[in-house]
Amino acid sequence: MIKKYWRWLLILLPVATFLAARFDAPLYSTPVAQVTRVTASASQTETDSNSNEDRLITQRVQARLLNGPGGTIALTNTYTASQALDFPLRVGSQIFVTKIHGQYQLKDDKRDAILLTVAMCLIVLMILVLRRHFWVTLASIVINTAIFLLVVHVDISNQSINAWLIFSGLAIVFTLVTAAFIVGVNRLMLIISGATVAATVLAVALGYAILSLTGYNGVHLETVKYVTQAPQLLFYVQIVVGALGAVLDVAGDIAVSVYPQAIGRRDKFRNGMAVGRAVLGPLIGVLMMIFVAGTFAEAVLWLRNGNAVGQTIEWVMGLGLAQSLISAFGIVLAVPLTSGAMAFVKQVDA
Amino acid sequence: MNAILALGLALLTLLILVQGRYGLVTLISILINLGLMILTVILIAGGFNPVVVSVVVGLMILATTIFMNQAKPDVAGPAFVASLLVMAVFVGLVMLVFYFSQTAGFGNEDGETLEGFSTAIGVSFQQILIATGLMSTLGAIAEAAIAVSAGLATNEIQPGAGQSAMLAEIIGTAINTLFFGFFGGFSALFIWFARLSYSFSQIINNKVFVGELLEVLLAVIAVIMTVPTTAWIVHSRQRRG
Structure with missing residues (x-):
């Protein structure tokens, strides 16, 4: 039974990875929160010196702390429509926050779930298409990455070489x-x-x-x-x-x-x-x-x-x-x- | 003399030494692709929708790469059709992933690059990111499609162990090309992370790192999709006639 359907079971791997990364907040020492409600409170148009028009949007956000003390927090997020340096928050987004003067602020998006899920999708695809050649290809990537990281480590720790x-x-x-x-x-x-x-x-x-x-x-x-x-x-x-x-x-x-x-x-x-x-x-x-x-x-x-x-x-x-x-x-x-x-x-x- | 021009002339010389007259065709195909990429940037900056521009220009790039580098129509045809199919699926995948990744635009590490620039430029960096993801992968899709189509056309291998070994080899070498191709650009960033002792958890959530790595992963996914798709198209053509 399992032998016949193992290919279908592989599809569960990315799902499992995604869920695991969504629930890994306790592993982080920085506070992680999940957005539960977003209201756009203000939007204003701004024009720069090259007459580029952009929109500046302020969101009022409610989020639930996933590690540390827990509980609900409120914060605001301001982003530009073009998103060069900032991004909109959506319900369900997981974010890193910091507490400054008793007020929580957005630090950055938590991106491990999307990264690991896409990586797992690739691995599943490799298993399905490459079959027995999968391990060779994976080993080649893993070993080369390890060598690279080792060399970077040697480079920065040994100024004399x-x-x-x-x-x-x-x-x-x-x-x-x-x-x-x-x-x-x-x-x-x-x-x-x-x-x-x-x-x-x-x-x-x-x-x-x-x-x-x-x-x-x-x-x-x-x-x-x-x-x-x-x-x-x-x-x-x-x-x-x-x-x-x-x-x-x-x-x-x-x-x-x-x-x-x-x-x-x-x-x-x-x-x-x-x-x-x-x-x-x-x-x-x-x-x-x-x-x-x-x-x-x-x-x-x-x-x-x-x-x-x-x-x-x-x-x-x-x-x-x-x-x-x-x-x-x-x-x-x-x-x-x-x-x-x-x-x-x-x-x-x- | 301009260094880029000098390097280009040197490349032309090498190409002619190795490929003969055909070397000129190779260089022209490279120049057309380069011109199309620059056109893409100009159109995006001019206010056209980045995703639409990259899809339209992408089709042209696929056509030049495949038809100018492969003279045999029975090799180029299936390779082109397969590339189009993969590109259609890939655009959707890239849009989906980059909607959730929040990696558009620039990271904290890019501070020096942005000095003196206004970043509120009214063009969606989210969509530029999708254009980047698509364009940086097209070359690899075309290359893999040509390799499979040419391999199946010349060797007349019947479906079976020999063929699956060949397809696996094409995927393997294409992964190497992409892996090192992106890793080259990565090397400076890795050294940066190591020098400033970023923690593992910081790195796997870092905007620049996640954005770049997602591009590599998506490119490899595209190449892996291309190989069986091309094989399938070649076989269904052979069956028909």
């Missing part, structure tokens, strides 16, 4: 681990990793050379976000980590499709190049769209604040564009490098 060295090591470990999950621990894994590392190193070197020669003209390193250390370091770390998956994808595709073919060296190289040529365009597109779409909110903000299109592109998108172009170098370079390595390995085999 060169950060460039730490993150270069991280990139190599990422490559080896991910390649091992794609093809297993064997010679193919070494070829894929070698080609990936070589392509990435060449791409970054070429990018670095071009940026240095042009004096970073039009690329503003000071616009790197969330800077806590040298912005230049973060700029290149983002390129290397960001491009890794796509470069591995190219190298893996070529190696896996050429490896079983019993043909001459020259033909192996030619077939590898053909596979690579077919996949590189869409892959460059994937990275480019991730980089550019991520700047939408800021770009609209710039334009609505009276900046010209050219200026907005340069200051908001310039950095991401440079990064996706250098990543694209890596994707393109991986094609001849992997094809060449595959042609060479046959000779060793024979």
